[in-house]
Amino acid sequence: MQNDKNVKNALDKKAAYGPDVDINAFKTGTYTPDKIDNIEETDTDMKDRMVNVGVTPCKSGRSGTMLFVDNGPSHISSCNDDIELMSLRDAAKRYDLSEYLWKAVSPDKDKYTAKSYLEEADGYFIRVRAGKHVKTPIQTCMLINRNKQMQNVHNIIIVEENASLEVITGCTTSKHATESLHVGVSETFIKDGGSLSFTMIHNWGDKMHVRPRSGIIMERNSRFVNNYVLLNPVGSMQSYPVTYLNGEGASAKFNSICLAHEGSDIDVGSMVILNAPGTSAEIISRSITLGGRMMARGKLVGNAAGAKAHLECRSLVLNDNGLTSAVPELESNVADVEMTHEAAVGKIARDQVEYLMMRGLTEDEAVGMIVRGFLEGGISGLPDHLKREIDAAVEKANLGS
């Protein structure tokens, strides 16, 4: 059991990265939001915001939907017997979750995890049964409905042996919740032969603070693909998920795409710890600075023979006011590992823009095409809906000079 006193002490513990947020300045949001039976009937603002983060209000093409408003579940529907989808609090009543709860993220990691732990934050619980391949994704949406409050969620995903699942999660706010804090602890467990594709799309506001805390534990021959996309302005966003490849042959891939608008402070990275022989990992990050602050981190730790990993951080600077920094780290504790990294920060190449203009594209069209190529190229298997989101964001950002 965790020592509650240690966790209480951690309430003042600043996070390792990102600007510090005074969590006491935020009210704790409600744990009992209004229930919504049919999300097709939610008001249009809410619906639009969900659609913007990849969550569709219709049930078709989805195995299940869960909507969290502030700190509690507002809607849960599932149409697939191979999955369990419920709130974490309900799951804890039904099952003994002691082998999962706070096993992938430490509660005294920093003040945000401590707060979630001490409040026994609710969240989603998703489990896919052993051997089951769920064809259509589960979607979850974390929505903040009230201003100046702290959304505090704790999520658990379990992919049982040889099962596979895709999860799309979107996080956003209603239009009047402009200055809130989102803290989300997510613990993911992928068992032998299991496979999970997890796509997270964030759409916040320019005064929102966002502190996700994620840990992923992977067993033998399991697969994990994580896509993270942040295209709109945010006050500050800092996350650094840690993945433990504990089983032989496990592999993880992290893709992230971020736009750092003027005034946004983004510090995003991933760490993958390769603890078992024959594990592999890839971290690919693409970011664009439009006048904001962009930190792209990545760390690979090789602890077992035959581990293979690659880390790639590339950033385009489109505006002189911003700050961009790519921080790749490799750490190897055994001899027989193959780990590489690549980092590049630069501006858009003028000769490329002119080449496209020569073919009749306007300067804006040319820059947009190169930027979209930069963001999407090099990342394989990006879902089509994400590409459309990225295209739309690049268009909206009006990148030409």
Next chain:
Amino acid sequence: MVLKIEDLHVEIAGKEILRGIDLEIGTGQTTVLFGPNGSGKSTLLAAVMGLGHCKVTKGRITFFDIDITNMPIDERARLGIGMMMQRPPNIVGVKLKDLVTIISGDSKTAMDMSNEFKMDKFLERDVNVGFSGGEIKRSELLQLASQCPQFILLDEPESGVDLENIDLVGNKVRGLLYGNACNKREDGVSALVITHTGQILDYIGADRAYVLKDGMIACSGRPTDLLKDIRMKGYGECVKCRMIKM
């Protein structure tokens, strides 16, 4: 008159590369540009296209009587100027298919044309990335053909092309100049062509040739005559003897 260049001076990175060029190309005419390496041939084409690294410090370029000296590149393209680059840049992340589709306006045309240029297998590839010499030329010509320019700047279209591809490249250039696809004006498509070897002249006719040396036009004449002189005597001699005749 398609193109008229008057007393053109161009600087690159503060260094004067073109030092007073005068040149005229009539409608439907093809003009050839010879000259030793580094004489400024590519720079002249780049200046006509409006590429940013070439700074026009003096003189004027007019296209069908429109002053284009300071016109943005894309506007020149829309007026009907097209260019095949000698060494085009890699556009990482941009698929050839997407580019050709944007240029030609629809994906069906893009598909059909890419077959014709033997580029169908490259549509999913990033533009120019890892293309061989011949593939680059075919890709450039495919893009040009999708644009249908009225006036074409060709920078050494045959260089780096192997024997197998030279026929395809030559015939496609001929198609651009004399085919019906792009010949929207009655008076035909015109061109300014840089060639070292003169090989491309087996496929297209040329009306006039110039030799560029040290950023100036050293001499001009009939393309076949000049080429014969250059082949026999090299640029030094050729320029000398023609200068005396002028």
